[in-house]
Amino acid sequence: xxLTWRGRLDRTLRQLTFATMAIxxxxxxxxxxxxxxxxxxxxxxxxxxxxxxxxxxxxxxALAALICLRLVRSKQEPSPAxxxxxxxxxxxxxxxxxxxxxxxxxxxxxxxxxxxxxxAGALLAASRIxxxxxxxxxxxxxxx
Numbered sequence: 001x002x003l004t005w006r007g008r009l010d011r012t013l014r015q016l017t018f019a020t021m022a023i024x025x026x027x028x029x030x031x032x033x034x035x036x037x038x039x040x041x042x043x044x045x046x047x048x049x050x051x052x053x054x055x056x057x058x059x060x061x062a063l064a065a066l067i068c069l070r071l072v073r074s075k076q077e078p079s080p081a082x083x084x085x086x087x088x089x090x091x092x093x094x095x096x097x098x099x100x101x102x103x104x105x106x107x108x109x110x111x112x113x114x115x116x117x118x119x120a121g122a123l124l125a126a127s128r129i130x131x132x133x134x135x136x137x138x139x140x141x142x143x144x
Contacts, residue, residue: 055114059121 041050
């Protein structure tokens with residue numbers, strides 16, 4: 001019995017190690033691809049345009065991932081715990097102090113344009129995913 005548990009633990013540890021290596025390699029590759037895209041766009045246009053284009057691409061990817069996460073969670077059974085809203089997140093002192101420290105370290109002038117784009121994207125995503133605006137499922141037969 002102990003040998004089977006040890007075998008399972010070894011196999012799980014190996015899988016976890018290889019998965020971690022794959023994720024690290026993918027993150028490094030994404031970094032180099034992003035750098036190449038930035039240099040390419042920078043040579044054709046400008047630094048600001050390259051930064052905005054790559055920021056927009058990553059924002060779209062992040063929003064798509066959030067939408068997919070929302071769809072996966074909506075298919076699961078609802079949990080009894082209440083969802084965490086933005087007001088509850090802003091009441092967390094650790095989160096607020098970390099955000100302020102990051103803002104101080106980077107500087108307000110560098111963060112303001114990015115914050116405006118992120119805020120606009122978040123508001124757009126929140127307006128599209130608002131659970132109160134969903135149509136009732138009783139009359140619709142679309143989907144599966």
